[in-house]
Amino acid sequence: MDNSGKEAEAMALLAEAERKVKNSQSFFSGLFGGSSKIEEACEIYARAANMFKMAKNWSAAGNAFCQAAQLHLQLQSKHDAATCFVDAGNAFKKADPQEAINCLMRAIEIYTDMGRFTIAAKHHISIAEIYETELVDIEKAIAHYEQSADYYKGEESNSSANKCLLKVAGYAALLEQYQKAIDIYEQVGTNAMDSPLLKYSAKDYFFKAALCHFCIDMLNAKLAVQKYEELFPAFSDSRECKLMKVSTGCSGLPLPEPQMGVAGAPGGTIIRTCPVVLRGYLCFVFSSFLWPFESPFSR
Structure with missing residues (x-):
């Protein structure tokens, strides 16, 4: 069956579901099993939505899932309603990103009302990713990553919370x-x-913090490097620390002449150490990706 045939079948299912809903509202249906007709309509709407997905009519699929979700709410089936809103959101992602966000927010409202905060956090990440890649609204992406981190923290999922916070930090630095x-x-x-298991990644986070200090002023960076060395001695031996110490002039050595270079940048890069060029290099790290793709400092 080609796409047009699948769409025709989906439209027929929609008409059948609408008849079920209409019949459930009659007086006699209210007396004799009107809710069963609503349940049947939910199933038919979901079948129609899946048929629209097969036909790649994503907006129609999303609308059909929304119809099913509304009927599940009418039946007080919150979990099923939330699932349908998520399915609708996933369909709308391919056609209407803003409507996808609206559907995911409806699902989040239901999940938080049910106390399912881990699932709600997951969907906040999905919304943040839509703002990152489709709508390119980084401020709103940050807000949803922060909300996700809060929910994960409340559920003691600290690793997941940290992943969200690192995304926030990377974008905060870029802004x-x-x-x-x-x-x-x-x-x-x-x-x-x-x-x-994680202590070896600490030097990377302290390096990124030091870079942020460097973007504020040299003294901030110098004091920060000293603090991180005291806090985490392993940081002292890292190439990142050596680079920061040379750049802030706290290595005990004079800054090289502008025409010279420093071997020690992360990844073995050799960079010029003219203060202006060096500052440009360090700040460049924060913007060394094509907006709005992922920053190396959000990992």
Whole structure:
């Protein structure tokens, strides 16, 4: 069956579901099993939605799932309603990103009302990703990553919360909200120090925090590097720390002449150490990806 045939079948199912709903509203149906007709209509709407998906008519699929969700709410079937809103959101992602967000927000409202905060957090991430890649509204993406992190923290899912917070920090740095980024990198780095599995990533977070300090001023960066060395001695031996110490002039050595270079940038890059060029390099790290794709500092 080609796409037109699938759409025709889906339209027939929609008409059947609408008849079921209309019949359930009659006086006698109210007396003799009107709710069963609503349940049947829910199933038929879902079948129609899946048929529209097969035909790649994503908007029609989303609308059919929304119809099913509304009927599930009428039956007080909250979990089924939320599932249908999520299905609707996934369909609308391919055709109408804003409507996808609206559907996912409806699902989140239901899940939070049910106390299912981990699932709600997952869908906040989905919304954040839509704002990142489709609508390119980074401020709103940040807000949803923050909400997701809050829900994960409340459920003691700290690893998932940290992933969301690191996304927030990366985008905060790009928006020149350096103090916000610093607070997050320091928090996640300090927590990583206490974990045998994560402690080696702490130096990366402290390096990113130091970069944010550097973008504020040289003294901030110098004091931050000293603090991180005291807090996490392993940071002292890292190439990232050596780069920051040279760039802030706290390595005990004079800054090289502008025509010279420093081997020690992350990844083995050799960079010029003229203060202006060096500052440009460090700030460039925050914007070294094509907007709005993922920043290396949001990982």
